[in-house]
Amino acid sequence: MTPQPAILLPPLAVGQVLTLRLTAAQQAKPLLRAFACLPIDDSLVVGFGWHFVQAVSGNVPGLRGFPAMTLPESAGGAAVPATQADIWVYMRAAEAGAALDRVLALMRLLPGGLTIVEDVATFTYRGGRDLSGYEDGTENPLGTAADAAAIIPNGPLAGGSFVAAQRWVHDLSALAAMPRKEQDAIVGRDRDSNEELASAPTTAHVKRTAQESFDPPAFMLRRSMPYGGAREQGLYFVAYGADLDRFEGVMRRMAGQDDGVVDALFRFSRPATGGYYWCPALKDGKLDLVPMVGAGGVDAMPDVAV
Numbered sequence: 001m002t003p004q005p006a007i008l009l010p011p012l013a014v015g016q017v018l019t020l021r022l023t024a025a026q027q028a029k030p031l032l033r034a035f036a037c038l039p040i041d042d043s044l045v046v047g048f049g050w051h052f053v054q055a056v057s058g059n060v061p062g063l064r065g066f067p068a069m070t071l072p073e074s075a076g077g078a079a080v081p082a083t084q085a086d087i088w089v090y091m092r093a094a095e096a097g098a099a100l101d102r103v104l105a106l107m108r109l110l111p112g113g114l115t116i117v118e119d120v121a122t123f124t125y126r127g128g129r130d131l132s133g134y135e136d137g138t139e140n141p142l143g144t145a146a147d148a149a150a151i152i153p154n155g156p157l158a159g160g161s162f163v164a165a166q167r168w169v170h171d172l173s174a175l176a177a178m179p180r181k182e183q184d185a186i187v188g189r190d191r192d193s194n195e196e197l198a199s200a201p202t203t204a205h206v207k208r209t210a211q212e213s214f215d216p217p218a219f220m221l222r223r224s225m226p227y228g229g230a231r232e233q234g235l236y237f238v239a240y241g242a243d244l245d246r247f248e249g250v251m252r253r254m255a256g257q258d259d260g261v262v263d264a265l266f267r268f269s270r271p272a273t274g275g276y277y278w279c280p281a282l283k284d285g286k287l288d289l290v291p292m293v294g295a296g297g298v299d300a301m302p303d304v305a306v
């Protein structure tokens with residue numbers, strides 16, 4: 001019933017996100033055993049995609065593949081791609097070296113049969129801003145509200161969480177070329193004061209995503225972080241939820257699937273990846289995989305240190 005602690009903790013200075021895909025279905029069971037004996041502390045979150053669950057003959061109600069979306073033509077051919085992988089690992093650390101040490105130790109521990117689809121180094125930018133300069137995370141639920149938004153409250157999966165992970169690629173030059181007022185109107189907030197604009201248009205990101213405006217309310221816990229360098233920059237978007245419907249409802253509205261109104265964010269950013277993962281609860285400091293595969297599905301294994 002204990003959530004993976006890093007889900008509820010704010011990002012540190014750096015992060016590293018791995019998305020992994022199974023190359024051989026017969027490796028799924030050895031991988032399951034390796035993950036079952038991995039101690040999970042406050043620097044690591046592990047999630048499993050539906051294909052991995054299938055490969056171990058398991059079942060996780062509410063987990064599904066990430067849905068691709070096609071935006072209305074007015075959005076210039078933008079799309080929301082699905083790049084569903086099998087395992088998602090998020091490391092948070094105070095310095096990049098520590099994150100890398102942990103990632104390498106984890107990779108050494110895992111048996112073969114996995115390919116690294118993505119390996120993204122993320123970082124905190126100017127105290128928690130997106131690279132566009134806007135503060136990110138202001139309307140995140142706090143305390144018990146954060147638990148309620150992110151953690152599955154009851155049933156066999158209680159204490160677990162679902163995560164939507166999406167890498168967005170920014171066009172910061174396109175944003176910089178716009179007058180400041182237009183930039184603020186895209187987000188719906190004043191970049192300096194972080195105040196919500198009274199006159200924000202319906203296309204503004206905070207209007208499209210206002211969590212209480214959904215039925216039921218779409219509260220989620222966002223733990224996104226910037227990534228990139230000289231060539232490419234963007235946001236590695238991460239949202240934990242007690243179910244996937246809340247993220248999907250917001251994403252659908254952003255993509256104009258409900259009313260044809262596309263989120264103005266698409267004027268300077270596009271998603272390049274998208275996946276859904278189940279992040280199991282912990283039992284005795286390790287991933288409780290019993291809800292997925294049943295009590296007989298995970299053999300007892302010795303402790304390992306990462």
Ligand code: HEM
Binds near residue numbers: 134168
């Ligand atoms: C390029 C990608 C994105 C950027 C740069 C971005 C940035 C922001 C910023 C600056 C805010 C306002 C401050 C805050 O409350 O955090 C915000 C709010 C929010 N964003 Fe995003 N966001 C992105 C993608 C997404 C996606 C994909 C979703 C979910 C599908 C999402 C969901 C939300 C929600 C729920 C809020 C709070 C709305 C409210 O209740 O006021 N964002 N985002």
